Amino acid sequence: MFSAGAAASGDLEFRYDDNAWYNVTVxxxxxxxxxxxxxxxxxxDNVFTANHFRSLSELSDxxxxxxxxxxxxQDFECPNIDPGMPVCASYSSRADDVCFYDALVEGES
Structure with a gap:
């Protein structure tokens, strides 16, 4: 996936321990x-050493x-959203904190 010293960024998200998705650099x-x-x-940062993974299952996780x-x-695309559609939705618990979560649209209000 990566070579030593190489970084991947911009097009990748990672689900952190808070279950929110974040744009990351690896x-x-x-x-x-x-x-x-x-x-x-x-x-x-999440930092993993090679010996952190005790099995292929842990690596797969x-x-x-x-x-x-x-x-x-974009705003103009909202009418195209239907119930049951998977989305990545934002939630702000504070003015300076926004987390993104996977969700299924239940309906419109």
């Missing part, structure tokens, strides 16, 4: 995999937390 530094949230301080960047809908 970098392989020797035997360390660093996952950095775009526009966040390094203290929020981390791999399953990546996905291509979600496409943002």
């Amino acid at each position: 970098k392989l530094e020797g035997d360390v995999l660093r996952i950095s949230i775009s526009k966040f301080a390094g203290e929020h 981390i791999e399953g937390r990546f996905r291509p960047l979600s496409r943002q809908l």
Whole structure:
């Protein structure tokens, strides 16, 4: 997936421990995999060493937390949303905090 020292960014999301999806940069530094949230301080990085993964199942679990960047809908596209459609929705618990979650549209209000 990555070569040592190479970074992938911009087109990748990762589901963090809060179950929200974030745009990330991924970098392989020797035997360390660093996952950095775009526009966040390094203290929020997820860092995994090779010995962190005790089985292929654990490695597969981390791999399953990546996905291509979600496409943002524009306001004019809202009439095209139907019940049952999967979306990535934002939720703001505070003015300075927005998290994104997978959801299914139940209906319109």
